[in-house]
Amino acid sequence: MTPHEQTARDGWRVFEATGFPPGDPLPALPPPPPWRRFHGSPAQPPPPDGEAAALRRLGPGDTIPQLGPDEIDVVNAALVLRRPLLVTGPPGIGKSSLAYLLARELGLGRVLEWNIVSRTVLRDGLHTHDAMGLAQAIAAWQAGLGGTVERPAAQDAEADGTERPDDGPRPPALGDFITLGPLGTALLPYDRPRVLLIDELDKSDIDLPNDLLHVLENGSYDVPELVRAAAASARVHTADPGGHALVRHGRVECREFPVVVITSNGEREFPAAFRRRCIPLEMRPPTREQLLAIVERHLTTRPEGTEALVDLFVQRVQGGGTHALDQLLNAVQLTTAGGFQADGDGRKLVELLLRDLAKGR
Template identity: 45%
Template sequence: MSATAPGAPGRPERLFRGTGEHWPDDVPLPQPPPWRRAPAVPGGRTRRPYLIGAEQVEVVNAALRLRRPLLVTGNPGTGKTSLAHAVADELGLGPVLVWPVNTRSTLTDALYRYDAIGRLREGRAPGAKAEEAAPGNQADPRNQAGGADDGDTVGSYVRLGPLGTALATRHQDRPRLLLIDELDKSDVDLPNDLLHVLEEGEFSIPELARLPESQARVPVLTEGSRERVTLHRGVVRCADFPFVVITSNGEREFPPAFLRRCVRLELPDPGPRKLEEIVRAHFAGPDLAGLDADWTRVKALIETFTVHRDLGGLATDQLLHAVHLLQQGIQPDARHLREAVLRELRDGGGR
């Protein structure tokens, strides 16, 4: 049911009117779409239904059984990123570890980060300097490389990245899931740089490997949490290969050696019938009642969406946004709204 503006029965509300008129304090704002509501668990992710064909499901299962990276390609909006979260949710693999790739990304970014500047600053803290400078005092050996507590000190400045954390940790005795998002945006050498780590399941952190034997065991921080894992001689070695999902928009080809080690999945653009299923799944529960009452217009919107997607590229999320506006009594096919909500993604579309 669409909300209406106070004092204007039957008219869709303008939440913001651009007139300086304040929205009444005792009138709640309309609910956002189900997938944009706050997650039940702090820091969690709002669960969204995920629908793909049976053949695509079999390919995902093949990658899971082989524990090989799943290389997912397809047009923007076909659900590449959402697939990783759906797999982690169904299999109980814990929060997805995400590595968003861009042209400046390096393998080290994904493995670990060492805050050398932070460690240097702490070693030069004013209190430490004053104590060291006092007549007859020697510098505290804990602030010197190779000191008795230096392993713990160095570990405080090392944090494993998403790939490093995926190798070093598990979730309730199950492997972690790592999402390498949009690898095709990377430098040309990065896919090959990944090969050794993904094949061997281990890597070494030089800043820890060169510590003396007395500091062989060092606890380090992990991605996205305050948890620590203890490394021996700076080596990260997986007890269980993580499940790696790699997405690509197909902007460039990957080296044959890299492709050979991946299970490849092409996600097609969903057809009208699949789009109807996706819309119903996202507006399940109380949101579905209003949708059924206006299903004829929803189907017409899906048909319009399909035509524009094939001409200039549209994402399924854009259709869901348009359906939600339709539920709210807004006409998303009005030209100015179509330009904003259903604007094509390719060729500078929007007409």
């Protein structure tokens, strides 16, 4: 039985890891559990297309051979239960690429990326407020210097539901100085879920996983600046290029819980309260055949000498240390460049590209 036939029979499987973009109509997710239903409003327009980024991550091929049947079932379970997917495995194994595969295959548009560092806090992912910019704009407006961009009357009507005469420059709008982050944008009330990649959460401050619990459980958050302003609605910037959204009463709540892919290199343990809210997926190093397929997918061909480089890469991986898939792709690309000689000094360069990343040099 093919994966498509199995999906049609069981109904709950919507993701097959084929890498094919969806047809028309777009695939629908199974209904969420009663405890994972949300009712945010107003509904947002569909997100921008993300195929250009998917091509960089996945290549133009039609298969992703790294996921086996068990791994595909785990991903589908996370989709059905509307729970974040906690993906673990060695660096460079393709954990973050899973988010782009999901977005492409399910037709969910541009992936929202939240790259975690040691200084990252929850507010970075939810929203930022340019208080200094707002103060300067208000001062310029009060001084009559024309330091703000006039907002069309139609835009004001959209924000608070009233028509206003076009009576010249208006005071700066608070929403113009608020930008929703990747997490904040993913939780906007879209009719179909957004894909959010929280990359390398294990590099975060020790408090961030616990800080995420409330947001991931409730699918909502408040923008304090808008709550204090007591405005009925405000038009704010989003994490999409040129994107805007209408926020009512300072509160954001999703309609469909986003597809959240959280990656970890296994550098630390997460609290039990956080782990119980996630579906765990461990990605294993690809086999020799899978590596050959990955190279062929990205380069659209299998250049001469690819098998020897793959064998060398597999030998290095089995010998321990840390190696990433892009090291292999770089080596194959370089050795197939016109005029490159893979012996002598060229051999040294290949060794450099395939070095053990755990050694720090």
